[in-house]
Amino acid sequence: xxxxxxxxxxxxxxxxxxREHPSAAVSALFILVLLVAGTVLPMPxxxxxxxxxxxxxxxxxxxxxxxxxxxxxxxxxxxxxxxxDLGLALGGTAVSLLVGVPLxxxxxxxxxxxxxxxxxxxxxQAFPLLILALALVxxxxxxxxxxxxxxxxxxxxxxxxxxxxxxLALRESRFIEAAYATGSSRLRVMWRHxxxxxxxxxxxxxSLTIANAIVIIAAMSFVGVGATPPTPSWxxxxxxxxxNMAFGQWWVAVFxxxxxxxxxxxxxxxxxxxxxITSVRRN
Amino acid sequence: xxxxxxxxxxxxxxxxxxxSIVHAVxxxxxxxxxxxxxxxxxxxxxxKSTMVKAVLRLLAPExxxxxxxxxxxxxxxxxxxxxxxxxxxxGAHVGYVSxxxxxxxxxxxxLDRQFHNLVAAHRKGTSRGESRRMAAKMLDAVGIAGPDRxxxxxxxxxxxxxxxxVVIAMSFLLDPRLVIADEPTTGLDVTVQRQILDMVAELARxxxxxxxxxxxxxxxxxxxxxxVVVMYAGRxxxxxxxxxxxxxxxxxxxxxLLGAVPRPGQPLERLPGxxxxxxxxxxxxxxxxxxxxxxxxxxxRPEPTPGGDGRTVACHLEKEPADAAAR
Amino acid sequence: MPPLVxxxxxxxxxxRPGQAPIHALNDISLxxxxxxxxxxxxxxxxxxxxxxxxxxxxxxxxxxxxRFEGTDLSALPDREMRYLRSRLQAVFQEPYESLDPRLSxxxxxxxxxxxxxxxxxxxxxxxxxxxxxxxxxxxxxxxGRKPGALSGGQQQRVGIARAIITRPQMIVLxxxxxxxxxxxxxxxxELLAELQRELGLTYLFISHDIHTVEYVSSRIAVMYLGxxxxxxxVxxxxxxxxxxxxxxLLSAxxxxxxxxxxxxxxxxxxxxxxxxxxxxxxxAGRCPLVTAECTAGPVRxxxxxxxxxxxxxxxxxxxxxxxxxxxx
Numbered sequence: 023x024x025x026x027x028x029x030x031x032x033x034x035x036x037x038x039x040x041r042e043h044p045s046a047a048v049s050a051l052f053i054l055v056l057l058v059a060g061t062v063l064p065m066p067x068x069x070x071x072x073x074x075x076x077x078x079x080x081x082x083x084x085x086x087x088x089x090x091x092x093x094x095x096x097x098x099x100x101x102x103x104x105x106x107d108l109g110l111a112l113g114g115t116a117v118s119l120l121v122g123v124p125l126x127x128x129x130x131x132x133x134x135x136x137x138x139x140x141x142x143x144x145x146x147q148a149f150p151l152l153i154l155a156l157a158l159v160x161x162x163x164x165x166x167x168x169x170x171x172x173x174x175x176x177x178x179x180x181x182x183x184x185x186x187x188x189x190l191a192l193r194e195s196r197f198i199e200a201a202y203a204t205g206s207s208r209l210r211v212m213w214r215h216x217x218x219x220x221x222x223x224x225x226x227x228x229s230l231t232i233a234n235a236i237v238i239i240a241a242m243s244f245v246g247v248g249a250t251p252p253t254p255s256w257x258x259x260x261x262x263x264x265x266n267m268a269f270g271q272w273w274v275a276v277f278x279x280x281x282x283x284x285x286x287x288x289x290x291x292x293x294x295x296x297x298x299i300t301s302v303r304r305n
Numbered sequence: 306x307x308x309x310x311x312x313x314x315x316x317x318x319x320x321x322x323x324x325s326i327v328h329a330v331x332x333x334x335x336x337x338x339x340x341x342x343x344x345x346x347x348x349x350x351x352x353k354s355t356m357v358k359a360v361l362r363l364l365a366p367e368x369x370x371x372x373x374x375x376x377x378x379x380x381x382x383x384x385x386x387x388x389x390x391x392x393x394x395x396g397a398h399v400g401y402v403s404x405x406x407x408x409x410x411x412x413x414x415x416l417d418r419q420f421h422n423l424v425a426a427h428r429k430g431t432s433r434g435e436s437r438r439m440a441a442k443m444l445d446a447v448g449i450a451g452p453d454r455x456x457x458x459x460x461x462x463x464x465x466x467x468x469x470x471v472v473i474a475m476s477f478l479l480d481p482r483l484v485i486a487d488e489p490t491t492g493l494d495v496t497v498q499r500q501i502l503d504m505v506a507e508l509a510r511x512x513x514x515x516x517x518x519x520x521x522x523x524x525x526x527x528x529x530x531x532x533v534v535v536m537y538a539g540r541x542x543x544x545x546x547x548x549x550x551x552x553x554x555x556x557x558x559x560x561x562l563l564g565a566v567p568r569p570g571q572p573l574e575r576l577p578g579x580x581x582x583x584x585x586x587x588x589x590x591x592x593x594x595x596x597x598x599x600x601x602x603x604x605x606r607p608e609p610t611p612g613g614d615g616r617t618v619a620c621h622l623e624k625e626p627a628d629a630a631a632r
Numbered sequence: 633m634p635p636l637v638x639x640x641x642x643x644x645x646x647x648r649p650g651q652a653p654i655h656a657l658n659d660i661s662l663x664x665x666x667x668x669x670x671x672x673x674x675x676x677x678x679x680x681x682x683x684x685x686x687x688x689x690x691x692x693x694x695x696x697x698x699r700f701e702g703t704d705l706s707a708l709p710d711r712e713m714r715y716l717r718s719r720l721q722a723v724f725q726e727p728y729e730s731l732d733p734r735l736s737x738x739x740x741x742x743x744x745x746x747x748x749x750x751x752x753x754x755x756x757x758x759x760x761x762x763x764x765x766x767x768x769x770x771x772x773x774x775x776g777r778k779p780g781a782l783s784g785g786q787q788q789r790v791g792i793a794r795a796i797i798t799r800p801q802m803i804v805l806x807x808x809x810x811x812x813x814x815x816x817x818x819x820x821x822e823l824l825a826e827l828q829r830e831l832g833l834t835y836l837f838i839s840h841d842i843h844t845v846e847y848v849s850s851r852i853a854v855m856y857l858g859x860x861x862x863x864x865x866v867x868x869x870x871x872x873x874x875x876x877x878x879x880x881l882l883s884a885x886x887x888x889x890x891x892x893x894x895x896x897x898x899x900x901x902x903x904x905x906x907x908x909x910x911x912x913x914x915x916a917g918r919c920p921l922v923t924a925e926c927t928a929g930p931v932r933x934x935x936x937x938x939x940x941x942x943x944x945x946x947x948x949x950x951x952x953x954x955x956x957x958x959x960x
Binding site: 528 | 675676784814816819848866881884885890902
């Protein structure tokens with residue numbers, strides 16, 4: 023929000039944020055590189071091209087992460103899968119956010135109506151949502167857009183709950199009462215005070231939601247729902263590689279697994295840093 | 306004359322805060338004699354709470370005590386005791402009452418058990434029945450009618466005033482010679498405050514006991530304390546008998562503080578400026594930037610100077626009254 | 633001149649599911665005249681803050697009327713009530729809590745203007761805010777800072793600036809100095825007095841601090857358990873308190889002069905739970921003067937001399953109830 027009264031020099035330079043949260047900055051950079059690497063950087067091999075003469079080659083200078091049972095280069099596939107998996111996770115989270123936050127605001131009214139919507143949410147969340155999501159995606163014939171819907175289905179109720187608890191807590195603050203006392207309307211209080219003050223929590227939750235979505239997407243494609251071969255995805259790669267594990271060919275499953283792990287770790291670090299940055303410091 | 310019950314000498318506390326060091330308490334000395342209540346007053350950030358926490362060894366790990374001693378008669382220097390001895394002394398020889406009584410009571414145990422734990426920690430083999438009898442007697446003494454009902458209940462069932470009475474009963478339970486109370490009645494209603502202070506004062510002065518009472522409320526000091534220690538920016542600026550200090554304050558800060566008490570028909574004394582940043586240790590008098598009577602000598606820190614009448618003032622105006630008057 | 637604020641028969645009960653209802657206010661009638669400072673004094677649970685919120689219509693009364701300049705606030709539609717708030721402002725106890733921590737001081741002070749005078753240009757807005765900051769003794773560069781970067785006294789000045797920027801008739805001050813240090817409190821009290829003189833403000837000063845109340849107010853209403861037990865000018869109440877509760881409250885005050893330790897009237901027992909409903913006088917259970925008449929039926933305030941009104945059946949008597957002073 024533009025602030026007529028912020029004087030120059032009062033705000034700290036941007037770089038200090040990076041300096042105070044180095045691990046989060048590295049995490050963000052890593053995610054960014056992963057997202058664009060598949061299109062921008064030249065890949066050593068075509069991720070979708072099998073090579074029948076080089077199946078299950080262990081990691082080497084030629085194939086950094088080795089090759090899988092059809093001879094595709096694991097490194098190229100892991101990088102290509104990042105775009106698919108991260109894209110779906112980000113898309114699903116964005117939809118959850120855009121639907122969940124306004125709905126959350128709507129149900130955060132005090133009184134019987136809010137109570138009733140929370141009870142409806144309880145019933146909805148008691149339903150095994152992951153299974154519902156799996157069914158939804160597979161019944162649609164593994165449409166990618168349905169993966170996004172599935173992620174939203176799981177996360178919209180979480181956002182609504184979070185929003186409601188946050189707003190209800192903020193409503194009790196003295197400065198909200200003071201805003202009403204100066205003559206602000208409900209809408210104004212919502213826009214100017216409630217929403218900006220819950221922004222930090224939303225950002226943190228969003229980062230955690232993305233991490234969670236990555237795991238869910240990997241789990242879905244592990245069981246063959248959503249992104250399935252030949253589309254590269256971490257989950258399906260782990261699935262395919264799991265059969266080779268027993269024979270000591272660990273690289274096929276371990277590298278995609280490592281990337282799932284790294285991405286989740288990164289988003290958790292980012293969430294931590296966001297929590298720090300957005301909390302208001304007292305003197 | 307017998308040595309004082311508690312004798313604090315040159316006590317300093319530094320607290321690490323990020324990259325800087327806050328000089329929270331600087332060279333504080335004070336005595337508490339048997340049978341008296343000594344008040345420590347000052348505004349937020351003057352170091353009064355930190356000072357007593359240092360004496361009780363209750364400081365947070367960021368704080369360190371670079372110098373000083375706090376000798377309790379019969380127990381030695383509290384600041385030099387090992388942990389085993391410290392545990393014996395705390396509770397049994399020194400009682401502590403904090404501002405928030407609910408913080409001092411465990412919410413998940415019945416009060417009866419908390420009293421028992423306290424007694425058993427110091428007197429091994431005390432039976433439940435015995436500790437309960439002691440607790441009931443003490444609760445009766447702090448004005449709680451029907452102690453049994455309270456002992457069988459939990460802390461959250463008590464009102465603020467009742468909870469503070471329970472904490473006070475605990476602090477006096479093992480008959481300590483000294484009780485240190487940090488803002489014991491802040492946040493309580495005036496009528497309740499008065500009841501509690503009357504009761505505490507009676508307990509504290511009985512049988513050669515004594516109390517160190519930290520408060521920001523000048524009325525509490527005026528009505529209940531025999532002597533007072535006034536603190537500003539981590540230092541003692543003035544100390545002496547309340548009857549003298551409060552009727553003819555000599556340090557300009559004490560004067561300003563008393564002048565800021567609202568009295569109908571009299572203008573309020575408005576002290577300019579703000580409390581100094583304790584991250585910077587000033588060379589001169591810490592109060593000088595706000596002092597109406599500051600003069601060139603104030604660039605050197607005045608030492609607390611005993612005046613012979615039991616009063617001590619840390620101000621250059623004391624030594625050179627003629628000089629100051631001639632300005 | 634008609635009174636600026638007039639409350640008649642105001643009741644407020646907080647009902648919570650599964651718990652006993654809290655009778656916060658019981659049959660409150662009160663008037664305030666333009667330019668005066670009426671202090672509402674009482675201990676926790678007396679309902680003084682609830683009453684302040686009802687006058688501000690941050691809470692709705694269950695029954696009774698609240699009139700401001702003759703307008704019945706409870707009948708006012710929301711939109712008109714919002715408009716009226718430019719003339720009826722508030723300052724709260726915890727200065728930091730009452731300021732949005734994310735906005736700059738300038739934005740916080742500008743907020744009421746943005747609501748009530750949306751036609752102002754940015755330059756005019758800035759000008760008004762800076763003038764207002766100067767009025768409350770804040771430097772212009774405070775406008776760009778966040779509330780967290782200010783001291784408690786400065787934060788309360790920001791709260792006061794926000795309250796006066798729309799040039800109100802009246803301000804409800806809810807414990808405005810209770811969380812402040814003595815020397816800071818003195819500045820804020822003087823500032824409030826100065827602003828009252830300059831702007832002709834009417835104050836409702838809610839406080840539990842007897843020293844402060846005696847200093848600032850022209851009239852006093854003493855509250856106990858949701859009722860007003862005594863009203864009068866500051867001198868009437870302080871020099872000749874007639875309700876036993878008022879006497880107990882005033883005599884519990886600790887003088888800062890060690891030579892003065894006036895005798896004290898001690899009430900027996902503790903304050904009753906606010907969930908209790910009382911048929912007769914609310915103090916009957918603790919009062920040393922209690923008679924059969926006290927519990928027979930409601931005890932209504934009745935006029936003594938001047939402005940003095942007391943809700944006690946034995947208000948005409950002045951028996952000596954005082955215990956001797958504490959010994960040092």
